[in-house]
Amino acid sequence: MTLISSSLSLMNRRELNDGWTVHAESGPVSDQVSQRSVRAIVPGVVHLDLMVAGLIPDPYLDDNESALAWIGLVDWTYELTFSMDVDELAQSDRHELVFDGLDTVATVLLNGQTIAEVANQHRSYRLDVTELLQIGENGLTVAFRSPVRYANAESVKLGARPRPYSLPYEAIRKSACSFGWDWGIATYASGIWKPVRIESWSLARLATVQIQASPDGDGGRVHATVVVDRTVDIDLRVELRVEESTSLLVIPAGEREAVVSLTLESVERWWPIGYGEQALYDVSVELSADDRILDSASRRVGFRSVAWNTTPDAAGTPFQLEVxxxxxxxxxxxxxxxxxxxxxxxxxxxxxxxxxxxxxxxxxxxxxxxxxxxxxxxxxxxxxxxxxxxxxxxxxxxxxxxxxxxxxxxxxxxxxxxxxxxxxxxxxxxxxxxxxxxxxxxxxxxxxxxxxxxxxxxxxxxxxxxxxxxxxxxxxxxxxxxxxxxxxxxxxxxxxxxxxxxxxxxxxxxxxxxxxxxxxxxxxxxGPPTWSTMTRSISDQPLTPESPGMIVHQKAMGGNAKLTSGLVPHFRVPEDVETWHWAMQLNQAHAxxxxxxxxxxxxxxxxxxxxxxxxxxxxxxxxxxxxxxGHEKPLLRAITASFAPRVVSLHRRENGVVAAVGNDTSAQWSGELVVALQGFDGVEYGAVTLAVDVPPRSRQEVAIPEHLLAPDAAASTVLVAAVGAVRGYWYFAEPRDSTLEAPQLSVSVKQLSPGFALTITAANFVRDLTLLIDKIDPLASVDGGLVTLRAGESCTFTVRGVSTLDVAAVLAPEVARSANQLVVR
Incomplete structure (x- = not known):
C-alpha cells in the first residue's frame, strides 16, 4: 500500500509538436537550402516547411513536381530542444516518447543516444526514455534517410519484383502513391507526419484496448480486451462503462491481460445512411489502483451485424453486403x-x-x-x-x-x-x-x-x-x-x-x-478538373489540351489520347480549350x-x-x-442521379428496351410509369401509361412497347420515361449525330440567406444543363447539374459562396453549359 501511495500519479501527456527545425543533412541540395535550418511544422513533412520558408515553389503548380524531385534523394534531419524539470521527472515511474507516425526511414536520438531505427510510415512508435531524460535541456533528433535511395537499396537486397511504376515502392513500408501514380504527384516526402509527445505514468497504463460491440436481440454486448504495461506487481481494476452501465474486473498482480464484458438490455441499432439512424454509444475503459485512475481510453461504437453473402447461387457467387x-x-x-x-x-x-x-x-x-x-x-x-x-x-x-x-x-x-x-x-x-x-x-x-x-x-x-x-x-x-x-x-x-x-x-x-x-x-x-482548379495550377500560355503543363497534370499513360478516343463516338473534338474542357467533363459523367x-x-x-x-x-x-x-465536377452530378433513392432508367435487353424502376427505400413505390416519344421540338409522337408497384429495396422492369422505339427522325427524338418527377431518357442517336439546337435560356434570381436561387427556363430542348459556376468565382458552389429540360420547363439551382451574382454572367455560354453546345457549330 505504501508503494502505491508514494508512486501514484495520473497519466501525463506532454505534446512535443512545437519548436522543431529541419535541415538537409546530405544529398543533392542547393547552397541556399543546404545552409539553412528552417522551422518545421509538426505534424508535417519537409516540403511544407521549405515552402513556408520560401525555399521551394508549390509542387502542385506547373512542372514544379519534377523540379523538386531532389527532395526525395536527400537525408533530412529534424531537431527539437525541450526542457524537463525535477518534478516532471520525479513524479512518474516511466517516461515514454510516442511518435504517432514517422515518414518513413529514420534514426531517433535522444541526448545523442540512438533509441530507435524505424522504417514504416504506417506504424506508431513508443520508446522508453526514462533513463535518458535529464533535468534541464534535452535534445531530440529524428534523422530521416532518403526514401528513394532506401527503397532502391532494399529492392536490390530483396530482389526486383513486378510493379507498374519505375521506383520500388513495394520494398518500403511507405504510401505507394507518394512515389507517383496515374493520378498522383510524386513527392517522396519525409517528415514527422503525425503528432509526437511524451507520456509519463506510474504503476500501470493501458497498452491496448480492443473493443467489440455486437447486437444481441433487443440489446447488445460490449467486450473490452485490455492489455496493460506495468511497473509494479499489484492488483489493478478495469472498469468498462457504456452509458450508465458499468462492469468491473480485477487484473491480478503479475498479469497483463483481461477481458471485461457488459450486457445492455436495450440498444438502438446502427444503420448505414438511407437504411436507418446512426445510433452511437460512448464506451470508456478506466484503469485504476487504490481508487486512483491511472489511465483511461474511450471509443464510440454502434451495435450492428455485418456479413458478406458469398453463398453460391445459380449464376455464380454473389458478393452481397448485409447489415x-x-x-x-x-x-x-x-x-x-x-x-x-x-x-x-x-x-x-x-x-x-x-x-x-x-x-x-x-x-x-x-x-x-x-x-x-x-x-x-x-x-x-x-x-x-x-x-x-x-x-x-x-x-x-x-x-x-x-x-x-x-x-x-x-x-x-x-x-x-x-x-x-x-x-x-x-x-x-x-x-x-x-x-x-x-x-x-x-x-x-x-x-x-x-x-x-x-x-x-x-x-x-x-x-x-x-x-x-x-x-x-x-x-x-x-x-x-x-x-x-x-x-x-x-x-x-x-x-x-x-x-x-x-x-x-x-x-x-x-x-x-x-x-x-x-x-x-x-x-x-x-475528365479534367474544374476550370478554376485547372487554370490556377497551370499557367501555360497558350493553354491547350496538349500544352506542357496540361501534360504534367495528366498522369495516365496515353491519358489524353484515351480521352479523345472515348469522346469521338459521342461528340466531335472541340477546337478551343474551354469547350474541350467541358466536352471531356461531360463525357466522363455520361460514361x-x-x-x-x-x-x-x-x-x-x-x-x-x-x-x-x-x-x-x-x-x-x-x-x-x-x-x-475540392470543387465538384459534373461527374458527381451523374453519381448523385444514378445513386438516387428512386430511379428510372432505360436499357436495351435481348427482347427490346425496358424501363428499370429502382426503389432503394424502405417504402413501397407505386404509381404510373408514363413513357412518351417526343421530338426535340416538343411534339409528342406517342405515349403509354403503365402501372408500377416496386417493393422496398427492389426494382421492376417494364417493357417498352415497340411502337415507341422506331421514330421517323431518330436524330431529333427522345424517349422519356417518368414516375412522377423521376425521369429516364433514351436517345436514338449519339449527340454528335443529333439535331440539338443552341440552348435558349432565361433566368430569374431570388436572393437567399445565404446564396441565390437561380430558376432557369428553357425555350427549347436542352440536354445536360450544368452551371460551371467556379468560372464566375472559385469560391462559388452550385447544388446540381446535368439537368435535361424540355421546351418550357424550368429548374432551380442554388448557388452559394458569393455575395453578389451577375445574371448575365450565369447565362454566359462558357458558364451555362449543355450538350447542345457540343453539337451546334
Whole structure:
C-alpha cells in the first residue's frame, strides 16, 4: 500500500509538436537550402516547411513536381530542444516518447543516444526514455534517410519484383502513391507526419484496448480486451462503462491481460445512411489502483451485424453486403489520400469531403490500398454520417516481398491497424490488397517472379489470422478483385468482386452494358478538373489540351489520347480549350452514369458498384468526381442521379428496351410509369401509361412497347420515361449525330440567406444543363447539374459562396453549359 501511495500519479501527456527545425543533412541540395535550418511544422513533412520558408515553389503548380524531385534523394534531419524539470521527472515511474507516425526511414536520438531505427510510415512508435531524460535541456533528433535511395537499396537486397511504376515502392513500408501514380504527384516526402509527445505514468497504463460491440436481440454486448504495461506487481481494476452501465474486473498482480464484458438490455441499432439512424454509444475503459485512475481510453461504437453473402447461387457467387441482416445496395466510391501531404487534412476537411459524398447519395467509401490508413477523424465522420467503410491493407498493384525486414513490419502494422479500427460501426470490410491477386494471374508476374515471394502469405495467412485474433467480427477478403471460390479467376465476372478497366483503356463506355458482374469494386472514366482548379495550377500560355503543363497534370499513360478516343463516338473534338474542357467533363459523367444505371438495373444480381474515384490529392486530370481543390465536377452530378433513392432508367435487353424502376427505400413505390416519344421540338409522337408497384429495396422492369422505339427522325427524338418527377431518357442517336439546337435560356434570381436561387427556363430542348459556376468565382458552389429540360420547363439551382451574382454572367455560354453546345457549330 505504501508503494502505491508514494508512486501514484495520473497519466501525463506532454505534446512535443512545437519548436522543431529541419535541415538537409546530405544529398543533392542547393547552397541556399543546404545552409539553412528552417522551422518545421509538426505534424508535417519537409516540403511544407521549405515552402513556408520560401525555399521551394508549390509542387502542385506547373512542372514544379519534377523540379523538386531532389527532395526525395536527400537525408533530412529534424531537431527539437525541450526542457524537463525535477518534478516532471520525479513524479512518474516511466517516461515514454510516442511518435504517432514517422515518414518513413529514420534514426531517433535522444541526448545523442540512438533509441530507435524505424522504417514504416504506417506504424506508431513508443520508446522508453526514462533513463535518458535529464533535468534541464534535452535534445531530440529524428534523422530521416532518403526514401528513394532506401527503397532502391532494399529492392536490390530483396530482389526486383513486378510493379507498374519505375521506383520500388513495394520494398518500403511507405504510401505507394507518394512515389507517383496515374493520378498522383510524386513527392517522396519525409517528415514527422503525425503528432509526437511524451507520456509519463506510474504503476500501470493501458497498452491496448480492443473493443467489440455486437447486437444481441433487443440489446447488445460490449467486450473490452485490455492489455496493460506495468511497473509494479499489484492488483489493478478495469472498469468498462457504456452509458450508465458499468462492469468491473480485477487484473491480478503479475498479469497483463483481461477481458471485461457488459450486457445492455436495450440498444438502438446502427444503420448505414438511407437504411436507418446512426445510433452511437460512448464506451470508456478506466484503469485504476487504490481508487486512483491511472489511465483511461474511450471509443464510440454502434451495435450492428455485418456479413458478406458469398453463398453460391445459380449464376455464380454473389458478393452481397448485409447489415443487420438487411441486404444493402452498395453505392460506393473509392477514396485516395485527400492531399499528397496528408498532414494538411484535418477533421473539417474530412467533414467537407465526406458530406459531399453523402449528399451525392453515396453509402460506402473504399479506402484504396496504395495510400494510407486514414485518421480517427475520417472514421469518426463516417460513423456519424452512416457512410460504410471498406479499408484495404496497404498493398497495391505490385508483388510484395515476404522476407525480413518487411515481414515483421507488415505484421506489426496489421496488428496496430486492426486494433485501432476494429470497433468502428462503419467498417464493413478489410481487404488484403488492391489488384495483386489479379496481377499474379494475368500480368506476367509468375514468370518474372521465378519463384520469389509476392505477398500471398500476407493475404491468405497473416491478415485473416490477425483479424480473427483481434477483431473477429470484421469481415475480410484477401483482395480486390476477389473470387470467393479459388477455382475461379480473381476478376471473374460472375464470382465475387470485379474491376472493370477495359472500357477506359481500350473500349468505348457503352460496352459496360456487356457486363453483369456480381459486384464492381472499381471502374471509372477520366475528365479534367474544374476550370478554376485547372487554370490556377497551370499557367501555360497558350493553354491547350496538349500544352506542357496540361501534360504534367495528366498522369495516365496515353491519358489524353484515351480521352479523345472515348469522346469521338459521342461528340466531335472541340477546337478551343474551354469547350474541350467541358466536352471531356461531360463525357466522363455520361460514361460513369451510364455504367451505374446499367449495374443498378441488374440489382440484386449486381449487388453494388464502387466508382473510381471520389477525390483527388492535387490538381490533375483524373477519374475523380471532386477535384484537388475540392470543387465538384459534373461527374458527381451523374453519381448523385444514378445513386438516387428512386430511379428510372432505360436499357436495351435481348427482347427490346425496358424501363428499370429502382426503389432503394424502405417504402413501397407505386404509381404510373408514363413513357412518351417526343421530338426535340416538343411534339409528342406517342405515349403509354403503365402501372408500377416496386417493393422496398427492389426494382421492376417494364417493357417498352415497340411502337415507341422506331421514330421517323431518330436524330431529333427522345424517349422519356417518368414516375412522377423521376425521369429516364433514351436517345436514338449519339449527340454528335443529333439535331440539338443552341440552348435558349432565361433566368430569374431570388436572393437567399445565404446564396441565390437561380430558376432557369428553357425555350427549347436542352440536354445536360450544368452551371460551371467556379468560372464566375472559385469560391462559388452550385447544388446540381446535368439537368435535361424540355421546351418550357424550368429548374432551380442554388448557388452559394458569393455575395453578389451577375445574371448575365450565369447565362454566359462558357458558364451555362449543355450538350447542345457540343453539337451546334
Amino acid at each position: 443487420n441482416g438487411q441486404p444493402v445496395l452498395v453505392k460506393g466510391v473509392n477514396w485516395i489520400p485527400d492531399d499528397a501531404f496528408p498532414s494538411r487534412v484535418d477533421r473539417a476537411r474530412y467533414e467537407r469531403r465526406l458530406t459531399q459524398a453523402r449528399d451525392a447519395n453515396i453509402n460506402l467509401i473504399r479506402v484504396w490500398g496504395g495510400g494510407i490508413y486514414e485518421s480517427e477523424d475520417f472514421y469518426d465522420v463516417c460513423d456519424e454520417l452512416g457512410l460504410l467503410t471498406w479499408q484495404d491493407f496497404l498493398f497495391a498493384c505490385a508483388a510484395y516481398p515476404e522476407e525480413e525486414p518487411l515481414r515483421s513490419e507488415v505484421e506489426a502494422e496489421a496488428r496496430e491497424v486492426v486494433a485501432r479500427l476494429g470497433h468502428r460501426a462503419s467498417l464493413v470490410l478489410l481487404t488484403g490488397n488492391n489488384e495483386n491477386l489479379w496481377g499474379f494471374e494475368d500480368w506476367a508476374w509468375k514468370a518474372r517472379l521465378d519463384g520469389k515471394t509476392w505477398g500471398a502469405y500476407y493475404y491468405h495467412d497473416l491478415f485473416p489470422r490477425v483479424i480473427s485474433e483481434i477483431a473477429p467480427t470484421v469481415p475480410y477478403s484477401p483482395g480486390s478483385p476477389f473470387s470467393p471460390d479459388a477455382a475461379h479467376h480473381p476478376n471473374d465476372e460472375l464470382n465475387g468482386s470485379m474491376h472493370l478497366w477495359e472500357q477506359w483503356n481500350r473500349r468505348d463506355w457503352p460496352t459496360y452494358a456487356e457486363h453483369t458482374p456480381r459486384f464492381v469494386a472499381e471502374f471509372g472514366w477520366q 460513369v452514369g451510364f455504367a451505374l444505371d446499367h449495374f443498378r438495373s441488374h440489382w440484386p444480381h449486381t449487388s453494388g458498384a464502387i466508382v473510381w474515384q471520389l477525390n483527388d490529392c492535387w490538381p490533375v486530370t483524373s477519374w475523380a468526381a471532386i477535384d484537388g481543390d
